[in-house]
Amino acid sequence: MREGTSTMTEQASAGAEANQDWSSRPDTPDGWVRRAREVAARLAVDAVERDRAGQTPYEEVGLLKEAGLVTLLGPAEHGGGGQDWTTAYRVIRAVAAGDGSIGQLLGYHYLWAWAARLVATPEQIAAVEQAATENQWFFGGAVNPRDDDLLIREEDGELVYSGSKTFSTGGKVSDVTVLEGILEGTEDHIFAIVPTDQDGIRFAGDWDNLGQRLTESGSAVIDGVRVPWASAAGYVATEEGHKFVPRVYNTLNVPLIQLVFTNFYLGIAEGALSTAAAYTREKTRAWPYAGDKKERGLDEFYVQEAYGDLRSKLWAAEALAERAASLIEAINAHADTVTPEERGEAAVVIAAAKQTAIDAGLEIGTRIFEVTGARASANAVGLDLFWRNIRTHSLHDPVAHKRAEVGRYALTGELPEPTWYT
Numbered sequence: 001m002r003e004g005t006s007t008m009t010e011q012a013s014a015g016a017e018a019n020q021d022w023s024s025r026p027d028t029p030d031g032w033v034r035r036a037r038e039v040a041a042r043l044a045v046d047a048v049e050r051d052r053a054g055q056t057p058y059e060e061v062g063l064l065k066e067a068g069l070v071t072l073l074g075p076a077e078h079g080g081g082g083q084d085w086t087t088a089y090r091v092i093r094a095v096a097a098g099d100g101s102i103g104q105l106l107g108y109h110y111l112w113a114w115a116a117r118l119v120a121t122p123e124q125i126a127a128v129e130q131a132a133t134e135n136q137w138f139f140g141g142a143v144n145p146r147d148d149d150l151l152i153r154e155e156d157g158e159l160v161y162s163g164s165k166t167f168s169t170g171g172k173v174s175d176v177t178v179l180e181g182i183l184e185g186t187e188d189h190i191f192a193i194v195p196t197d198q199d200g201i202r203f204a205g206d207w208d209n210l211g212q213r214l215t216e217s218g219s220a221v222i223d224g225v226r227v228p229w230a231s232a233a234g235y236v237a238t239e240e241g242h243k244f245v246p247r248v249y250n251t252l253n254v255p256l257i258q259l260v261f262t263n264f265y266l267g268i269a270e271g272a273l274s275t276a277a278a279y280t281r282e283k284t285r286a287w288p289y290a291g292d293k294k295e296r297g298l299d300e301f302y303v304q305e306a307y308g309d310l311r312s313k314l315w316a317a318e319a320l321a322e323r324a325a326s327l328i329e330a331i332n333a334h335a336d337t338v339t340p341e342e343r344g345e346a347a348v349v350i351a352a353a354k355q356t357a358i359d360a361g362l363e364i365g366t367r368i369f370e371v372t373g374a375r376a377s378a379n380a381v382g383l384d385l386f387w388r389n390i391r392t393h394s395l396h397d398p399v400a401h402k403r404a405e406v407g408r409y410a411l412t413g414e415l416p417e418p419t420w421y422t
Contacts, residue, residue, distance in 0.1 A: 025068045029087040036091040039067045040098025047099045048382030057214045061173045074133030086325045089263045096267025100389035101214035107260035108169045112139035112178045120233040140170020141178040142220045145420035150181030161225040171203040171216030191233040200225035211392030249335045251418035255347045262354045269361035272386035276368035284373045303371045317360040320353040344415025351402040361390040397421045
């Protein structure tokens with residue numbers, strides 16, 4: 001356990017090492033968030049040690065499955081939680097407060113588990129969601145748009161994916177992997193969900209970055225992975241060949257995952273602030289040479305002012321993330337008829353929420369050292385983990401472009417056009 005963090009976060013105070021009874025599943029959104037906090041409490045106990053070790057998080061993903069969080073969005077009739085994205089975002093935030101890496105893994109899992117809803121046919125959606133829920137599939141994705149698309153060849157009536165990706169979050173801990181490529185000789189992009197454990201998918205295990213060290217985000221080689229046309233998401237057989245019918249909802253994958261990012265940044269920031277507060281209460285000493293000398297560090301005016309400032313900024317960022325989630329819910333309520341304007345308005349609010357979460361998270365990750373004291377910089381305390389995690393993932397795509405998206409909207413009303421990053 002981290003020095004000085006025996007109470008961990010107020011959110012996850014209920015028994016970090018207790019054996020919770022998770023045999024039944026929550027039946028309300030608040031119940032699922034409480035479950036996520038129980039998971040976070042367990043993860044927080046040795047988050048620093050596991051980060052230092054950098055081992056593949058098989059046990060951590062097993063914990064997510066045991067708690068039922070993996071099937072949160074799955075249909076209730078197949079044993080899933082039947083919850084909406086608002087609850088999913090809150091769950092991501094809660095888990096990330098205990099371990100940012102595992103919060104990211106869970107968030108990416110939700111996005112890729114939703115991939116069928118985004119692009120597949122109704123029959124494909126029903127089949128994927130039943131199988132994924134009943135078998136507790138954990139999803140990964142090898143879809144890094146900054147790399148060249150995977151090449152898809154049609155061979156003996158099947159699709160054959162080949163190529164490589166610099167990043168592929170989920171990697172070895174996933175049961176299935178989402179692939180995306182472009183069909184040879186066309187401009188047709190095709191998504192497919194394939195079993196991860198096969199000879200045609202190889203993970204290099206080369207993720208060795210400053211933060212988010214347990215996300216299995218290293219490179220992948222895709223070599224001859226075969227997919228039947230029936231598994232090509234959203235494609236239907238016609239007399240002219242297999243065709244895909246586009247709709248605005250197909251482009252929601254980017255806003256959905258950008259809000260995933262926002263929420264695990266907020267969760268990491270919550271973990272930082274709560275962990276630091278616990279240390280300040282238990283360990284931080286008052287400055288003996290102050291003009292207004294206090295008995296305890298937590299009574300120092302500058303300490304109280306700093307925590308008040310940081311807590312207020314984090315609450316404000318969370319409120320903006322909640323507003324963004326409400327726009328996603330409005331879209332999901334009529335996915336087949338969503339308009340480009342609705343999609344664009346959600347995207348611009350998500351861009352604002354993301355930049356606000358990054359700003360708050362990085363400031364919290366830095367300033368907590370000012371209010372915990374010199375001894376809190378010891379490696380055993382591990383306060384560096386939070387800043388490292390947010391700093392690493394916030395470089396995913398330049399936040400300056402998110403600020404500019406919001407700026408163009410503020411100046412001219414321009415909405416972001418769908419791309420792989422907007």
